[in-house]
Amino acid sequence: MSAVEATSQTTGAADPSASPATTGPLLDRFAAEGRSALVGYLPVGYPSVPGSVDAVRALVDAGADVVELGMPYTDPVMDGPIIQRAVDHALRGGTRVRDTLAVVEQVAGRGAPVLVMTYWNLVLRYGVEAYARDLAAAGGAGLITPDLIPDEAAEWIAASDAHGLDRVFLVAPSSTPERLASTVAASRGFVYAASTMGVTGERATVGSRAQALVADTRAAGAAHVCVGVGVSTPAQATQVASYADGVIVGSALVRTLVDAPDEATGIDRLAQLTSELAAGVRAADRPASGGAGR
Amino acid sequence: MTADVGGRPLVPGQEPRLGSLATHVGPYWGEFGGRFVPEALIAALDELDTAYHKALADPAFGAELARLHRTYTGRPSPLTEVPRFAAHVGEGVRVFLKREDLNHTGSHKINNVLGQALLVKRLGKTRVIAETGAGQHGVATATAAALLGLECTVYMGEEDTQRQALNVARMRLLGAEVVPVTIGTRTLKDAINEALRDWVANVETTHYLLGTVTGPHPFPEMVRDFHKVIGEEARAQLLAEIGRLPDAVAACVGGGSNAMGIFNAFLDDEDVRLFGFEAGGRGLGHGDHAARFQGGAPGVLHGARSYLLQDEDGQTIPSHSVSAGLDYPSVGPEHSWLHDIGRATYLPVSDDEAMDAFRLLCRSEGIIPAIESAHALAGAIQIGAQAAQWSNEPVVLVNLSGRGDKDVATAARWFGLLGDDDGEGDR
Numbered sequence: 001m002s003a004v005e006a007t008s009q010t011t012g013a014a015d016p017s018a019s020p021a022t023t024g025p026l027l028d029r030f031a032a033e034g035r036s037a038l039v040g041y042l043p044v045g046y047p048s049v050p051g052s053v054d055a056v057r058a059l060v061d062a063g064a065d066v067v068e069l070g071m072p073y074t075d076p077v078m079d080g081p082i083i084q085r086a087v088d089h090a091l092r093g094g095t096r097v098r099d100t101l102a103v104v105e106q107v108a109g110r111g112a113p114v115l116v117m118t119y120w121n122l123v124l125r126y127g128v129e130a131y132a133r134d135l136a137a138a139g140g141a142g143l144i145t146p147d148l149i150p151d152e153a154a155e156w157i158a159a160s161d162a163h164g165l166d167r168v169f170l171v172a173p174s175s176t177p178e179r180l181a182s183t184v185a186a187s188r189g190f191v192y193a194a195s196t197m198g199v200t201g202e203r204a205t206v207g208s209r210a211q212a213l214v215a216d217t218r219a220a221g222a223a224h225v226c227v228g229v230g231v232s233t234p235a236q237a238t239q240v241a242s243y244a245d246g247v248i249v250g251s252a253l254v255r256t257l258v259d260a261p262d263e264a265t266g267i268d269r270l271a272q273l274t275s276e277l278a279a280g281v282r283a284a285d286r287p288a289s290g291g292a293g294r
Numbered sequence: 295m296t297a298d299v300g301g302r303p304l305v306p307g308q309e310p311r312l313g314s315l316a317t318h319v320g321p322y323w324g325e326f327g328g329r330f331v332p333e334a335l336i337a338a339l340d341e342l343d344t345a346y347h348k349a350l351a352d353p354a355f356g357a358e359l360a361r362l363h364r365t366y367t368g369r370p371s372p373l374t375e376v377p378r379f380a381a382h383v384g385e386g387v388r389v390f391l392k393r394e395d396l397n398h399t400g401s402h403k404i405n406n407v408l409g410q411a412l413l414v415k416r417l418g419k420t421r422v423i424a425e426t427g428a429g430q431h432g433v434a435t436a437t438a439a440a441l442l443g444l445e446c447t448v449y450m451g452e453e454d455t456q457r458q459a460l461n462v463a464r465m466r467l468l469g470a471e472v473v474p475v476t477i478g479t480r481t482l483k484d485a486i487n488e489a490l491r492d493w494v495a496n497v498e499t500t501h502y503l504l505g506t507v508t509g510p511h512p513f514p515e516m517v518r519d520f521h522k523v524i525g526e527e528a529r530a531q532l533l534a535e536i537g538r539l540p541d542a543v544a545a546c547v548g549g550g551s552n553a554m555g556i557f558n559a560f561l562d563d564e565d566v567r568l569f570g571f572e573a574g575g576r577g578l579g580h581g582d583h584a585a586r587f588q589g590g591a592p593g594v595l596h597g598a599r600s601y602l603l604q605d606e607d608g609q610t611i612p613s614h615s616v617s618a619g620l621d622y623p624s625v626g627p628e629h630s631w632l633h634d635i636g637r638a639t640y641l642p643v644s645d646d647e648a649m650d651a652f653r654l655l656c657r658s659e660g661i662i663p664a665i666e667s668a669h670a671l672a673g674a675i676q677i678g679a680q681a682a683q684w685s686n687e688p689v690v691l692v693n694l695s696g697r698g699d700k701d702v703a704t705a706a707r708w709f710g711l712l713g714d715d716d717g718e719g720d721r
Binding site for chain 2: 073074075076077078080081084088091096097120121122123124125126146147148149151152169170171172173174175176179183194197198199
């Protein structure tokens, strides 16, 4: 395994020919080209650990630009029913924290940076520094941490600095300007904007506050802002991609696997939806910045 | 762990003792506490913290809460000496019960609920949500919502809705919506997960009326403050009755609100030993108990860092207790701190010991306790053996946190009192 490329900032000229382990250089390049990224979420261990490797490979091959790999947890308070059901199944199937690192290693070379989405106790228990070290060694890009705010993250900030990992914190429509500023300052890679007040899941419309939140987060200094929670259709993806650097889809993708009669059909449907979402993201009308960042 | 550390000097090299333990405030108690929640909730927690401290500084708030406690809750709750029960604790030991079971709605839970419900009015919110295990906190919340004209939704694990069916009906009578939670272990832990999900989605109109001294700051501090009236009253009542402080204070600890409520007034009295009794369940094996200080390790659940039952990956281990109210895998962060600095001692009480103490109080004193509180009674019997070393006439203060009406069906099955039952029903 090659050494992880340590990219410390989201700005700066990225080498477009490189396959960066972290998300900043990729999003810099996309911004220059005037396109938004599709970020696809799947949980490790659904329908099985090897099955989730197949699913993630299908996700990347069908056009996901960034992978968000969920580490199953017993108490996922930011997740709605679809993801709860899938991670419950994964845990009953015996999925372990170390399986996540193994899956990262198996999918990291596929051409898309792989972020791990995890509730904080799993990393605390593993050891924050040890987890950062092993994630970097496996080729992972960093962490998305739904229940860790920067105020509580000193140990993770130090460890992610030491290992050159992204740290994706969340902002919400309820975040004050002060909190947007401190969260942006602590983030690396991109900032995850929750489109609506609520847990993950499909919704008929993407929260109208999402666009304003993205603008406010940029105004607070963020180079890249991706939008998640409630995005499920190609049309929504197009709409969100017109103003955000990335479109994060989770529950809708997981549903293709959950609802399928068998694993092979699930993967076909997952690939189908992913390519439709990718086309939706790429159909967005977005000016090329012609340079890095914004 | 040694049992007799309550009241001894603090462990050297640990938390420096800066002033009073009783007035320590959040967000951190040593390495415990904090705010491990989604960013979406931070604005609401800040708003609550601000409103709470403004209310504390406002004499009108304190006066209104005191008036409600006097005219509605029935405070002060009595202090009852129980000599026939005490005979089973130890020779010459005097036992006093702080009668939170006599409060309106049947437990200490109303103390915190009325305080938070008054805050909700100040916040201008119109809806409250709550989690409940045994149903005591849900009933108290539904009661306060009816009293103050608030919409109320209570999340309750499906397993608990079955073992506490009477309290489900009670909440519905009071106008609350009761939502059975069918995911995960279907107990209190999962009810809190669902309440947190509801809160994230509805935080602009909704207050999460958290029922114990856990959760993100400011809940552990605020809920303790609303319950400390228990210890303040008991301290004054004992001084009036016997002219001195107790040798030991005993309380059951689920999340730990009744225990913090009675401990707080004695935290700075170094000669008063403090004992918290956790649910030892069927034994200390995996999934059989809720003894966080025996089988747990520091970790994060539901917004706070505290002792937690977790496996080697950090996944939450399901807890078990015959009492739904103690059936929780974590514990309030202030308890974890008091444990680590050696100011309080936490010991497990098994289902069997608790049920024996339950029956003993019924028959010796004519008081049917909540099964949760029966853990504190069994704990008093446990520590009774060492009481003779404390003083010539040892005095134990037990917080009788709730009454057992809700537990009659469980107890009847346990003891085989239903005629066609073999008495092994709940074991």
